[in-house]
Amino acid sequence: MSNKHTETRLQECYENRKKNVIPPPNLQEAILANAKQTKPSIWKWVSWQYAMGIFVAVIIFGWNRNDAPLQTNEQYSVVATYNTDHTTTYYHDVTFLSADQNDVKNIKENAHYQQYLAAIESLKDKRKLPGIVKSIDNEIVIQVCDVGVFQLSREMVNHLLHAPSHSQMVAGKAVYLMADENGFITAIENRDSLQQCPS
Amino acid sequence: MNITIGLKNWLNIAESNENLMLKYADSGELKYIKEIVKRLEKDLYHYLFSQVGPELASDVCQMAWEKVIKNRRSFSDTGTVKSWLFKIARSALIDELRKQQRWQVEEFDESNINDHSTPSKAQFDVMNEIEQQQRFDAAFNELPFLQREAFILQQEGFRLREIAQITHCEMETVKSRLRYAKQTLTTLIGETREGE
Missing domain, CATH: 1.10.10.10 (Winged helix-like DNA-binding domain superfamily/Winged helix DNA-binding domain)
Known part of the structure; x- marks a missing residue:
């Protein structure tokens, strides 16, 4: 028999064998489930904003009084959610909003806001949140010890860095996030880097 | 250009895996990776199944696709998606066999x-x-x-x-x-x- 015939016969046998090997029915589902969880950073924001529209409950509004270093009357949002690594993440000041007393009332009644307050309550001093500066997807974030990741908007970071007691936001730096009575960040201060997360 | 796209749609010419992967890397849209998985899942599974049996094949298959999804931006259109996928899968397979202390091959055994x-x-x-x-x-x-x-x-x-x-x-x-x-x-x- 010719080489060509042999090659064809081997190919046929291989194809016949392959036909009988069927992937488990849930395999494709499992692969795609993984793909659904993994999205590029831009999509993370788009879908996050989309989700924000759907799940209004995760949006909490806050405002800063005149005594706060932010020196602003605008309210800003704090959104409690998860990042792509499934770490609890609190997005601060994603959008500035106009001051409205009704919103203030809504914030305090919001379950997610209570959850956020409960999270920082676990710290010794909820006005002084110890954390480590990190950079994730080109965003500056602060891993607050035992609470989760705090992502501050660029505007907010810039604002805080212009405050008199600012700290340089360099990855790996130990800092304190200073919060007001409503849990909103008012300043970033230096912290002893030897003590990464106080026990 | 539009005529080409129109003709492609009219003739229902399937888009190449490479184009789909580049689009997926760019947009992260699920539909692109879904199509690639649909096209290559069976080939990859059969390769792994033939080498290590069904149980490990399924696990390694998932690992390989996870890596493809995670590293989609590192895909270069100088090669095919299929060879990239198989290369990733093979590395994952050998890593897994090494972990299980089952990696023992002889080059030729006449x-x-x-x-x-x-x-x-x-x-x-x-x-x-x-x-x-x-x-x-x-x-x-x-x-x-x-x-x-x-x-x-x-x-x-x-x-x-x-x-x-x-x-x-x-x-x-x-x-x-x-x-x-x-x-x-x-x-x-x-x-x-x-x-x-």
């Missing part, structure tokens, strides 16, 4: 060829296709890991150079592995090559 009973000329004549298939399956399963791998990859349409890249070896080595694999298979299924 003695294998003569260990099996070769059908006589009379047997060839009466051997029907079903019997031949059964002999093929048995011989295929008994091929050494690297020879079976080279054979599978060639049947999956990879060129010698691609097989060499996927398996991290020289093209000459790939040729030898293929020669031994085919020699074993053809002998055991009762086919003979001219001049042999």
Whole structure:
């Protein structure tokens, strides 16, 4: 028999064998489930904003009084959610909003806001949140010890860095996030880097 | 340009895996990776299944796709998605076998060829296709890991150079592995090559 015939016969046998090997029915589902969880950073924001529209409950509004270093009357949002690594993440000041007393009332009644307050309550001093500066997807974030990741908007970071007691936001730096009575960040201060997360 | 796209749609010409992957890397849209998975899942699973059986094949398959999804931006259109996927899967497979202390391969084992009973000329004549298939399956399963791998990859349409890249070896080595694999298979299924 010719080489060509042999090659064809081997190919046929291989194809016949392959036909009988069927992937488990849930395999494709499992692969795609993984793909659904993994999205590029831009999509993370788009879908996050989309989700924000759907799940209004995760949006909490806050405002800063005149005594706060932010020196602003605008309210800003704090959104409690998860990042792509499934770490609890609190997005601060994603959008500035106009001051409205009704919103203030809504914030305090919001379950997610209570959850956020409960999270920082676990710290010794909820006005002084110890954390480590990190950079994730080109965003500056602060891993607050035992609470989760705090992502501050660029505007907010810039604002805080212009405050008199600012700290340089360099990855790996130990800092304190200073919060007001409503849990909103008012300043970033230096912290002893030897003590990464106080026990 | 629009005419080309229109014609493609009209003729329903399937978009290449490479274009789909580039679009997926760019947009992260699920529909692109879904189509790639649909096209290549069976080929990859069969390769892994043939090398390590169903259980580990399923796990490694998932690991490989996870890596593809995670590293989608590092895909370069200079190669095919299929060879990239197989390369990733092979590395994951060998890592897993090493973890389980099951990674033990011999490059060539010519003695294998003569260990099996070769059908006589009379047997060839009466051997029907079903019997031949059964002999093929048995011989295929008994091929050494690297020879079976080279054979599978060639049947999956990879060129010698691609097989060499996927398996991290020289093209000459790939040729030898293929020669031994085919020699074993053809002998055991009762086919003979001219001049042999």
